[in-house]
Amino acid sequence: MKIVAFNGSPHGAAGNTHVMVENFLAGARKAGAETENILLVDKKIRHCSGCMACWFKTPGKCVVQDDMEELLEKYSADIVVFATPLYVDNVTGIMKNFMDRILPRLEPFIEKDENGECKHPWRTGHSPDFVVISNCGFTGMEHFQVLKLLFRRIARNTGSRILAEIYRDGGGILASPMLILKPFLMHYNKLLRKAGGELVTDGRISDGTQAKLEKPIIPPEQYIKIGNKNVTEELQKLEKEK
Numbered sequence: 001m002k003i004v005a006f007n008g009s010p011h012g013a014a015g016n017t018h019v020m021v022e023n024f025l026a027g028a029r030k031a032g033a034e035t036e037n038i039l040l041v042d043k044k045i046r047h048c049s050g051c052m053a054c055w056f057k058t059p060g061k062c063v064v065q066d067d068m069e070e071l072l073e074k075y076s077a078d079i080v081v082f083a084t085p086l087y088v089d090n091v092t093g094i095m096k097n098f099m100d101r102i103l104p105r106l107e108p109f110i111e112k113d114e115n116g117e118c119k120h121p122w123r124t125g126h127s128p129d130f131v132v133i134s135n136c137g138f139t140g141m142e143h144f145q146v147l148k149l150l151f152r153r154i155a156r157n158t159g160s161r162i163l164a165e166i167y168r169d170g171g172g173i174l175a176s177p178m179l180i181l182k183p184f185l186m187h188y189n190k191l192l193r194k195a196g197g198e199l200v201t202d203g204r205i206s207d208g209t210q211a212k213l214e215k216p217i218i219p220p221e222q223y224i225k226i227g228n229k230n231v232t233e234e235l236q237k238l239e240k241e242k
């Protein structure tokens with residue numbers, strides 16, 4: 001089984017999303033999967049110009065020459081992981097550009113799905129199954145409402161299954177070096193590795209692991225207190241430097 005993760009965070013390997021992806025993939029690898037972790041920020045991905053050449057002039061192929069050709073090859077894995085921090089309740093711009101550029105994989109014809117809704121057929125081979133990984137700065141799982149619906153709609157469009165979704169509220173601490181947070185983060189990272197392993201062995205994350213993954217890493221009040229303290233200190237530092 002091949003799992004390819006596409007991470008849309010501008011922070012790349014220094015980001016909170018990366019911590020989630022790395023641990024999840026480590027668990028998947030241990031269970032026997034072949035994995036690849038792609039940081040989209042390091043790739044040249046121009047936005048879709050809507051020219052529709054990939055449907056008519058050069059069917060299945062985008063006329064823009066950048067890294068997207070190589071990324072579309074990778075998109076043919078068994079499972080693709082869409083990993084993104086929450087930006088304005090949505091995916092990042094980097095991720096959105098990537099998602100738009102998947103268009104060459106679809107045929108221009110319109111067909112109806114089993115619910116009578118319009119969709120385009122997938123062009124060749126199988127459309128990969130999805131795993132969604134995201135984190136956000138606020139506490140509260142309600143912040144992922146848009147993302148949950150968005151990926152349901154995209155999976156419907158491409159005829160993919162969503163095998164797992166891991167949403168981390170209060171994610172601003174995931175890459176933190178603060179010693180006081182270390183045991184809590186280690187516990188969470190272990191759960192992510194377990195989830196990766198379960199996905200490979202059972203095709204899904206168990207209800208028990210999922211429930212644990214959704215528990216706050218530290219109490220929300222404490223998270224907000226640490227966050228606000230960091231903001232105050234940062235602003236004071238800048239004030240002093242003036």
Ligand SMILES: Cc1cc2nc3c(=O)[nH]c(=O)nc-3n(C[C@H](O)[C@H](O)[C@H](O)COP(=O)(O)O)c2cc1C
Pocket residue numbers: 009010011012014015016017018085086087088089090135136137138139143171172
């Ligand atoms: C432009 C921008 C928009 C953001 N929008 C939201 C948001 O709508 N809700 C939220 O909870 N966090 C929001 N955040 C915070 C990020 O989701 C959070 O910092 C996350 O941990 C970043 O992950 P990364 O380190 O992988 O980039 C936003 C951050 C930026 C820079």
